[in-house]
Amino acid sequence: MQDTLARRKHALYGNGMQMMMIYSSPRKRGNSTTLAKTFAQAAKQTYTLKEVFLQDEHLEPCRDCRWCKTHFRCVIEDGMNDLCQAFRESDAICFATPVYWWGFSAQLKLFIDRLYQLKLDDFKGKRLYVIATGEDTLDGVQYRLIREQFEAICEYTAMQFAGYLPVCAGDDNPAKENEEALEQARNLLTKA
Numbered sequence: 313m314q315d316t317l318a319r320r321k322h323a324l325y326g327n328g329m330q331m332m333m334i335y336s337s338p339r340k341r342g343n344s345t346t347l348a349k350t351f352a353q354a355a356k357q358t359y360t361l362k363e364v365f366l367q368d369e370h371l372e373p374c375r376d377c378r379w380c381k382t383h384f385r386c387v388i389e390d391g392m393n394d395l396c397q398a399f400r401e402s403d404a405i406c407f408a409t410p411v412y413w414w415g416f417s418a419q420l421k422l423f424i425d426r427l428y429q430l431k432l433d434d435f436k437g438k439r440l441y442v443i444a445t446g447e448d449t450l451d452g453v454q455y456r457l458i459r460e461q462f463e464a465i466c467e468y469t470a471m472q473f474a475g476y477l478p479v480c481a482g483d484d485n486p487a488k489e490n491e492e493a494l495e496q497a498r499n500l501l502t503k504a
Contacts, residue, residue: 331359332402336409336420338367343445343481346488348408350497351443351477355406358501362398366419369395373422380429392426396434399427404439404474407462411446414454415461424465435469441500442475447482475500 333352337344352361372388379387386392399405409416444458455478466473477500481487487494 328360329358329403330401331355331361331404331406332398333361333363333406334408334420334423335363335365335367336407336417336423338417338419339410340365340367342410343479343487344408344410344443346486347443347445347477347479347481347493347497348406350494351406351408351441351500354498355404355501359404362402364395364398366417366423369423371419371422371426374425374428384429384431386426386429392423393429395423396427396429400430400434402438404441405471406441406443408443409445409458411444411448411454411458414457416444416458432469435471438471439474440466440471441477442473443477443479443497443500445479445481445487448480450478450480 333348333355335345335348339345352363355361369391371392372390375388377387385396407416407420409420412418415421440462442458442462444455446452446454448454458478459476462476463473465471477493477496479487479490479493479496481490481493
């Protein structure tokens with residue numbers, strides 16, 4: 313299986329590496345998306361990008377039917393099977409999320425829940441980057457909780473938690489006007 317995946321990946325991307333950019337804000341020009349797009353521009357130097365706006369995907373929640381554990385794909389035909397294939401083929405993942413109620417967006421939670429169809433080996437060795445924006449100050453508990461949740465996910469799945477960028481941004485202080493945050497996004501790939 314791994315050998316087949318490697319051959320398919322080489323045919324699609326040559327010797328280059330693939331990064332899946334997951335934008336989970338309902339706003340395509342929101343703060344987390346702005347920073348993630350800045351990060352993506354820098355990441356293009358190293359990776360071929362597959363960009364996904366979860367708001368456009370209309371994914372259904374997991375039914376916990378466990379059909380995927382014997383068929384290795386989801387019984388729900390809403391596009392998540394294709395997204396899981398792209399996830400499998402990626403060497404790195406970037407989750408960009410606004411902060412809602414001290415956590416990441418519902419769109420991202422739904423996407424992560426639906427990754428249940430994957431085997432743990434499908435996660436192993438991937439580099440994970442997370443960009444989170446919220447209105448609380450950077451010492452607020454929300455950023456620590458998000459970081460800890462993704463660190464735990466990486467520990468369980470054997471992914472590498474490669475970079476985390478929490479940014480205080482809102483309508484009154486948009487990320488697009490925060491030069492320091494934009495520079496941090498540009499440097500997130502090399503910071504790790």
